[in-house]
Amino acid sequence: MSEYQPGVCNIGAAQRRRRFGYATAAAAVTVWYVAICLSGLLPRVLLVGVFVPLAVTFEWALQAASAFCIGLALFGRYDFRGSGGEHGTVPDGVRRDDRVQAAKITVAAVSLAALVTGIVYLGLV
DSSP states (O other), rough: OOBBBTTTTOHHHHHHHHHHHHHHHHHHHHHHHHHHHHSSSOOGGGGGGGHHHHHHHHHHHHHHHHHHHHHHHHHEEOTTTTOOOOEEOOOOGGHHHHHHHHHHHHHHHHHHHHHHHHHHHHHHH
């Protein structure tokens, strides 16, 4: 996608690649944190803390996969620079669509992080 679509797409390929990079880094932090807990440097009960890097991982990965940035949606913006497109402000009449989509992505990310945290915690403690 290379142009803004309310509630569907507000970032281009360059922004998507950036978000996949952030998701990959957050996933690496997740693995590192679990390894630290399993090595005994931290008590295993602190495995519940894996929720934070998992939530970040899912949030950025979902943004990249859906071509939709939550931050831009909250500020009423779109950005296709780096993908041969433009950037700008979203018309007032469709900002609600963007905010609803942003909420859906956040709820999905938090839900997935909670589920995986539960599985990791119950499986390793």
